[in-house]
Amino acid sequence: MGDWFQRNITDPGKLPTLLALASFVLTFLVTRTVTRLIRAGRGPFRNIAPGGVHIHHVVPGVILTVVGGFGAVGSGRHGVTACVCAVVFGVGAGLVLDEFALILHLDDVYWSEQGRRSVEVVILAAALALLVLSGFSPLDVSSLTPDERENRGSAILTILVNFGFVLIALCKGKLRMALIGTLVPFVALIGALRLARPGSPYARRCYRRRPRARARAELRAHRRDLRWAGPRRRVQDWIGGPADTPAGPDGPGRLPR
Template sequence: MGHWLYRNIVEPGKLPLFLALLSFVLSFLVTRTITRMIRAGKGPFRNVTPGGMHIHHVVPGVVLTTIGGFGAVASGRHGVGAAICAVIFGTGAGLVLDEFALILHLDDVYWSEQGRTSVEIVVLTAALVLVVLTGSLPFGVNDMTPDELHSRGLVFLNVVLNGMWSVIALFKGKVRTALFGIVVPFVGMVGAIRLARPNSPWARRFYRRRPRARARAMRRVYRHDRRWSRPTRALQDWIGGAPSPKP
């Protein structure tokens, strides 16, 4: 356990990433706790509305992310400065992605069904950073031997081939699989091989004259959504709060 902590967290160069991830998760959880209390009318917290204008927390989040990002570039990956910038950046990123749905829809959809996107993107981001923190590098570069890494051609070919799986999975409408495929190429390969989602660009292009493939894709999506939709929504509600019922 101690060796794992040193190799993946304390080892020089990885501590800032760990601090950024930790502050990102804590920032999101604290923000959601406060917003849920405001929504319920409990506690001392209130919306910030100077002059009647609601200031969303994405605004200070952008400021903190900018400061932390530029500070990290200037300070490098080592030293106290890098650690402080990592915390600032992670805190700001938590505030920004907590309102990702608002940015996406350009509307205050925080407590609507569309607002679930914010919770999903935060969980996905935290999971991807955790995978990188534990030793996985994008496009399977960490699986290459030292001799292979010295060859620019082999590195480029490895990145292109593994990136191709993620691109195909993305066109098949499998966004989560495509993102995880960037750091775990096998996941992207599985997504690229399996059937596309019915409304994806891949299905519209290649399934138009293949009614059997289109029907299989629709059945698979129906079974998948019927099995996972309810537990996924329950988890999202537990993490971020249930959306407000439609009037």
């Protein structure tokens, strides 16, 4: 355990990745705290709207991400410059992904049900970064035996097969398993073997003339949603704040932002 920690966490070459992850998570948490205070009308924070135009924080986030990303590419994995660029990139990525749903829907859905997608994406991005920091990599050859390193064909074939499983999982509508499976092959294999989600490209094409398989997929998806919808919603509300209540007979239930 000590050797693994020394090799994967305290390695100086991975310090920029650690700083990027830390700044990414911290930026997201601070941003959500500020936006929740603005929504509740507390504190000194207010929306930035010069000339009547609401400037979302995704705008400076894109700028910081571009600057930090190009700087990180040019500075390598060591040195102060690499660490500074990693922090800039992490801050920018935190601002951008906090408003991922706005980019996806091209609408201000920050506090709506669609806006919960931003919290999911941030959690998934942080998990993937943590896996990379822990030593998981689809192109890493450090875990291969000397014989496997000499046989480049088998190494390339292993990578291609794993990405094949990732593509199948994507076609089956299992986005989370596919993304994690790019780093952990076993997860991609499970996603490729399990039933497809209803409405996914795989289900529309392969279950069209298989009513039994289609019914099993719909039943499994329904049970899964019933089991995890409540806990997932509570986690999202705790991290990102509750979504707007739908409009009722007495008027809209939208809270101010």
